[in-house]
Amino acid sequence: MLLSLGDCIVGKTSADQFCFLQEGCLSPLSCHDSFCKEAQSYINPICPSRNITAKYGCKLCAVTPFNPVSKSCKLSQLTIDLKHMYVTDGRNPFYDDPINYGEQFVLSCAPSSLLRSLPKYVNGVVALSWSRLAFPRQITFPSVADKFGLCLPSSSSMTTPGALFLGDGPFYFTPFPNLDLRTILSYTPMVRKSSKSLGYYVKLNGISIKGTRINLKAKSMRLSSVVPYTTLRSDIYKALVTAFTKATKNIPRVNAVKPFSLCLKASAMGSIQKGFHVPRIDLETESGKVWTISGDNSMKRTGNGAACLAFIDGGLEVKDAIVMGTFQMENNFLFFDLENQKLGFSSSLLARGTSCSSFNYTF
Incomplete structure (x- = not known):
């Protein structure tokens, strides 16, 4: 977990402690702590060396927080701080106990220079992985531990935010106050490639587009909140583009816009208000349930009257054959x-008259 707490203060106080009760370094962890060992077990090759024991001893845990937007990394330290969270009944948020000082979280300080590429209202990033240090996995309440809901908006505006829920619901979005989103979810198993694997994977048996089926033989698909567009190994990508080209043969083509290879005339696919009318892309999951990618999640408006198939050719040597990006997850x-190792998915909420920006944040 990376969180902006101001520049970390690395130095001794008169009490011979580090960061003595200063905001952003409330209780630094030593290099012997089990959380330190967890944090240091995942090494990014672009990050600087953590070997600072000679200078500071083992009274602090050196870590290298990573900014997924700028792809930059800095040397910092692991600490414990108190953070307040909003509580919800599934319909509205409300304030937690005002007497409560907050919940303890293990996190990394983030030098201010590491956060410059993030939007001005963003103070850091949180991990949503299998790691013990990931935000949802640090929750100690049994009723919310190891379960979370994620709904990414199609806009990054502060007025149209998405939502992240910890716990198993219920989840009510406007304008349907009596529709618990749990009732519309389909489920498929999540898999881990190894005990050290941090990513979330589901298996796909195939991809279907208007009668054309691409057999995948239980290929694993990783879900990414960092990759902007779904990235496919070259052979899968070419088969997808071929099938989609065939299915949209009556829609006029326009010049391709990088990084995409197939672009169509936007006005020939419907209005902005009603979304793009193109054949849906059905992902056939291991459980037999279908995750449908509609036009709102398959076509990216690129300007000059063009909209492009928003999938990327990752090449032949990619680590993961299929990585679902954030554009395909918007409004899903x-x-x-995590407790039962399964993923619930809704397909597009827009088809049901709501969106990921429709949670009522009014107190």
Whole structure:
């Protein structure tokens, strides 16, 4: 977890402690702490060396927080701080106990220079992985531990935010106050490639586009909140583009816009208000349930009257054959049940008259 707490203060106080009760370094962890060992077990090759024991001893845990937007990394330290969270009944948020000083979280300080590429209202990033240090996995309440819902908006505006819920619901979005989103979810198993694997994977048996089926033989698909567009290994990408080209043969083509290869005339696919009318892309999951990618999640408006198939050719040597990106997850409600290792998915909420920006944040 990376969180902006101001520049970390690395130095001794008169009490011979580090960061003595200063905001952003409330209780630094030593290099012997089990959380330190967890944090240091994942090494990014672009990050600087953590070997600072000679200078500071083992009274602090050196870590290298990573900014996924700028792809930059800095040397910092692991600490414990108190953070307040909003509580919800599934319909509205409300304030937690005002007497409560907050919940303890293990996090990394983030030098201010590491956060410059993030939007001005963003103070850091949180991990949503299998790691013990990931935000949902640090929750100690049994009723919310190891379960979370994620709903990414189609806009990054502060007035149209998405939502992240910890716990198993219920989840009510406007304008349907009596529709619990859990009732519309389909489920498929999540898999881990190894005990050290941090990513969330589901298996796909195939991809279907208007009668054309691409057999995948239980290929694993990783879900990414960092990759902007779904990235496919070259052979899968070419088969997808071929099938989509065939299915949209009556829609006029326009010049391709990088990084995409197939672009169509936007005005020939419907209005902005009603979304793009193109054949849906059905992902056939291991459980037999279908995750449908509609036109709102398959076509990216690129300007000059063009909209492009928003999938990327990752090449032949990619680590993961299929990585679902954030564009394909926008306005899809996803429920991660880590306890039972299964993923719930809604397909597009827009087809149901709501969106990921429709949670009522009014107190």
